[in-house]
Amino acid sequence: MDLVPAPSGENPVKTPMVEVEAVDVAEQLNAEAVALEEVASEFGSDSDDSDGDDALSEDGEIIQFMRDDQLQDVPGACTLEEAMAYRKRLHDIGKAAFVEETLVRETVTAKKLCTAFGIKLPEFLDGAPDEAYHPLLAIAISREFSRRPKLSQYNTIDDAVKLLQEAKNIIVLTGAGISTSLGIPDFRSKDTGLYSKLAHLGLSDPQEVFDIHIFREDPRIFFSIAKDILPTEKKYSPTHGFIKLLQDKGKLLTNYTQNIDNIEANAGVRAEKMVQCHGSFATATCVKCNFKVPGDAIFDDIREGKVPECSACVESIATLKPQGLKRKRSSTGNQKDRKEFEDSSDEDDYEIPTPGVMKPDITFFGEDLPDEFGQRLVHHDRELADLVIVIGTSLKVAPVAEVPGILPRNVPQIYISRTPVSHTDFDIDLLGDSDVVVSELCRRAGWNLEHHMIPADEKVDITPVEGYESRHVFKVVGA
Numbered sequence: 491m492d493l494v495p496a497p498s499g500e501n502p503v504k505t506p507m508v509e510v511e512a513v514d515v516a517e518q519l520n521a522e523a524v525a526l527e528e529v530a531s532e533f534g535s536d537s538d539d540s541d542g543d544d545a546l547s548e549d550g551e552i553i554q555f556m557r558d559d560q561l562q563d564v565p566g567a568c569t570l571e572e573a574m575a576y577r578k579r580l581h582d583i584g585k586a587a588f589v590e591e592t593l594v595r596e597t598v599t600a601k602k603l604c605t606a607f608g609i610k611l612p613e614f615l616d617g618a619p620d621e622a623y624h625p626l627l628a629i630a631i632s633r634e635f636s637r638r639p640k641l642s643q644y645n646t647i648d649d650a651v652k653l654l655q656e657a658k659n660i661i662v663l664t665g666a667g668i669s670t671s672l673g674i675p676d677f678r679s680k681d682t683g684l685y686s687k688l689a690h691l692g693l694s695d696p697q698e699v700f701d702i703h704i705f706r707e708d709p710r711i712f713f714s715i716a717k718d719i720l721p722t723e724k725k726y727s728p729t730h731g732f733i734k735l736l737q738d739k740g741k742l743l744t745n746y747t748q749n750i751d752n753i754e755a756n757a758g759v760r761a762e763k764m765v766q767c768h769g770s771f772a773t774a775t776c777v778k779c780n781f782k783v784p785g786d787a788i789f790d791d792i793r794e795g796k797v798p799e800c801s802a803c804v805e806s807i808a809t810l811k812p813q814g815l816k817r818k819r820s821s822t823g824n825q826k827d828r829k830e831f832e833d834s835s836d837e838d839d840y841e842i843p844t845p846g847v848m849k850p851d852i853t854f855f856g857e858d859l860p861d862e863f864g865q866r867l868v869h870h871d872r873e874l875a876d877l878v879i880v881i882g883t884s885l886k887v888a889p890v891a892e893v894p895g896i897l898p899r900n901v902p903q904i905y906i907s908r909t910p911v912s913h914t915d916f917d918i919d920l921l922g923d924s925d926v927v928v929s930e931l932c933r934r935a936g937w938n939l940e941h942h943m944i945p946a947d948e949k950v951d952i953t954p955v956e957g958y959e960s961r962h963v964f965k966v967v968g969a
């Protein structure tokens with residue numbers, strides 16, 4: 491499951507390893523913002539007064555983009571086919587030649603060309619001369635050109651199967667989607683996910699349940715829901731089995747997972763092949779003395795909704811007891827509100843040593859990500875990877891979201907998920923239930939992916955998505 495859901499706004503997770511790229515992008519955007527602001531003021535847009543739909547809004551949204559499927563709703567916009575052709579042409583011939591071929595020769599208007607690159611035409615430019623769209627187009631072209639272009643030689647299912655068969659060092663990126671078939675809640679889904687259970691906790695934002703500051707203040711909030719995300723049985727999905735199969739075939743370079751359920755281990759994926767980008771329940775650490783235990787040492791407490799105490803702390807307190815602990819003042823009130831109890835300035839209060847809380851080693855908001863991620867990706871995997879397979883994640887959350895952009899552009903990238911993403915260009919999109927997709931890929935590769943959730947006689951129907959050469963939908967026949 492994804493631990494850190496940030497569908498909108500700033501990502502709270504630190505990504506030290508991508509700072510260089512981030513700075514570049516920020517500088518570029520700043521320059522673009524200035525350029526666009528000039529255009530806006532020239533055409534009389536009052537940027538201070540703009541609402542959410544305008545290109546210059548107060549919440550920092552500089553340019554609004556639209557998805558490919560919105561093109562058909564915009565009068566005068568490129569068709570999807572035209573848009574794809576323009577994008578390909580740009581990557582093929584470069585920026586200067588592309589501008590020469592289009593704007594200079596007046597084969598298309600700047601306004602229309604903006605839509606080819608997903609720019610939502612700002613209202614303040616309505617009725618303006620075509621030149622007014624030039625700065626916007628410049629931004630759009632730069633943005634498109636800096637994207638990793640799709641590799642045109644990889645499109646079909648056969649291509650995907652061949653890549654699998656020939657690859658020697660595969661990076662697999664995984665998210666919540668590979669565990670949902672096991673009934674593990676997806677944090678990101680608002681209604682069916684875990685967040686819907688959190689309303690009664692009185693949190694202003696459900697993400698607070700994974701906020702380290704709130705955990706330190708009152709760990710009971712986290713432990714009241716922790717049992718719902720605790721891995722229970724030793725089960726795993728066919729997709730986890732697929733990752734193990736890649737390992738068995740000597741093809742798995744690294745599985746970077748956003749999931750904290752540690753289910754990969756159940757499937758037999760070795761710890762040295764895994765980077766758990768958001769930590770996991772595999773171990774737990776005392777917040778006071780840093781004493782570490784295997785995760786299952788605190789599972790009983792978690793299942794009962796109790797706050798697990800550190801046994802090392804308990805022991806050291808016990809040895810202090812004879813001289814250290816004085817008789818406690820009798821209290822008429824209960825001590826349920828720990829904070830109030832601690833804040834009391836009453837001088838009659840005794841110092842009562844309390845054991846530290848055992849915190850599962852999952853990464854909370856406000857905590858640094860495990861170092862291993864960037865170290866391994868940049869200093870080891872980047873040179874070796876010859877195929878990337880992204881499974882069951884919308885790739886919106888750092889640091890995993892950064893991986894495709896950090897790898898050399900000639901490394902093929904395959905995407906397996908229920909819904910396509912538009913912010914990254916994959917070479918082949920295999921859409922559907924990931925368990926179904928990987929089992930069909932294995933069938934076609936002649937690999938034996940045995941799993942009780944895959945019926946022996948399963949037949950899978952694959953249909954192309956209209957308008958895309960490289961997008962395919964997988965469905966079990968009769969399902």
Ligand SMILES: [Zn+2]
Nearest residue numbers: 776779800803
């Ligand atoms: Zn401790």
